[in-house]
Amino acid sequence: MRIAVVRFPGSNCDADALHAAELAGHQASFVWHRSADLAGADVVILPGGFSYGDYLRPGAIARFSPVMQAVTAHARAGGPVIGICNGFQILCEAHLLPGQLVRNEGLAFVCRPVTVRVESDATPFTSGYRVGQELRMPVAHGDGRYVADDATLDRLEADGRVVFRYVGNPNGALRDIAGIRNEEGNVVGMMPHPERAVESLLGSTDGLAMFRGLAIPAVVS
Amino acid sequence: MTHWIGRVRVMPRAGLLDPQGHAVEHALGALGFDGVQRVRVGRTVEIALEAGSEPEVRDRLRQMCEKLVANPVTEDFTIDAVEAAP
Numbered sequence: 001m002r003i004a005v006v007r008f009p010g011s012n013c014d015a016d017a018l019h020a021a022e023l024a025g026h027q028a029s030f031v032w033h034r035s036a037d038l039a040g041a042d043v044v045i046l047p048g049g050f051s052y053g054d055y056l057r058p059g060a061i062a063r064f065s066p067v068m069q070a071v072t073a074h075a076r077a078g079g080p081v082i083g084i085c086n087g088f089q090i091l092c093e094a095h096l097l098p099g100q101l102v103r104n105e106g107l108a109f110v111c112r113p114v115t116v117r118v119e120s121d122a123t124p125f126t127s128g129y130r131v132g133q134e135l136r137m138p139v140a141h142g143d144g145r146y147v148a149d150d151a152t153l154d155r156l157e158a159d160g161r162v163v164f165r166y167v168g169n170p171n172g173a174l175r176d177i178a179g180i181r182n183e184e185g186n187v188v189g190m191m192p193h194p195e196r197a198v199e200s201l202l203g204s205t206d207g208l209a210m211f212r213g214l215a216i217p218a219v220v221s
Numbered sequence: 222m223t224h225w226i227g228r229v230r231v232m233p234r235a236g237l238l239d240p241q242g243h244a245v246e247h248a249l250g251a252l253g254f255d256g257v258q259r260v261r262v263g264r265t266v267e268i269a270l271e272a273g274s275e276p277e278v279r280d281r282l283r284q285m286c287e288k289l290v291a292n293p294v295t296e297d298f299t300i301d302a303v304e305a306a307p
Binding site for chain 1: 237238240241244289290292294295
């Protein structure tokens with residue numbers, strides 16, 4: 001698979017995401033946020049960081065970067081897109097996923113390993129896991145509390161679109177939501193960092209299957 | 222065309238948890254300010270723009286808020302003031 005890792009000014013998990021994709025056997029390259037295309041990539045990763053310094057709201061400015069038109073077109077055509085941390089915030093601001101990530105309940109920046117439970121394997125990124133499996137990977141965010149109105153939350157639950165749930169909620173996210181997907185399943189957003197859990201040296205390899213799983217043909221609508 | 226200044230207030234939606242407001246509320250209590258019942262923290266955004274009339278300014282400010290300045294999922298906005306720029 002050819003994987004594009006989009007770099008915004010302020011991205012800081014871009015190199016880690018590229019490394020994880022390569023470790024899983026993919027051909028990965030960076031795409032600058034001003035690019036009008038995705039250089040023929042099959043899969044898009046919006047990495048973590050602080051695009052545009054989190055000014056206004058995290059992801060609020062990045063969503064208007066030129067590359068986001070190509071990302072949106074890719075997503076609408078069924079192409080796999082994953083937003084990790086700041087990438088998740090950008091996907092919500094871009095309305096590719098519902099809801100929003102707001103300031104952590106405790107106000108503190110939370111940077112530590114957490115446990116998440118896989119709630120959906122019906123995405124190109126989680127097909128390598130089984131539902132109910134618990135994974136260990138780090139979170140590192142100040143604005144990671146997932147919120148949406150009750151109707152949206154009920155719909156996400158009913159449609160099986162909650163992808164990851166915290167076991168021990170670090171930020172006050174409603175219904176312990178750590179990651180969700182769009183209706184079709186090809187767009188996933190998550191606050192924890194699977195790309196920081198791909199080698200035993202990093203303390204966990206639980207995130208690797210997320211990138212390995214992409215070898216399986218993508219779910220295309 | 223006239224130069225205008227618009228002031229837009231963006232606040233966390235009523236009923237939503239506002240951890241910043243809570244933190245300020247506690248700090249005010251710790252400083253001895255009695256009787257503080259509630260604090261909410263939002264932001265004011267000042268936008269200078271050129272437009273023909275005040276209704277046009279308000280209409281454009283509203284569009285700006287809907288598209289970028291506020292997030293309708295968690296925030297409400299009000300256009301506090303529209304003045305001709307000095």
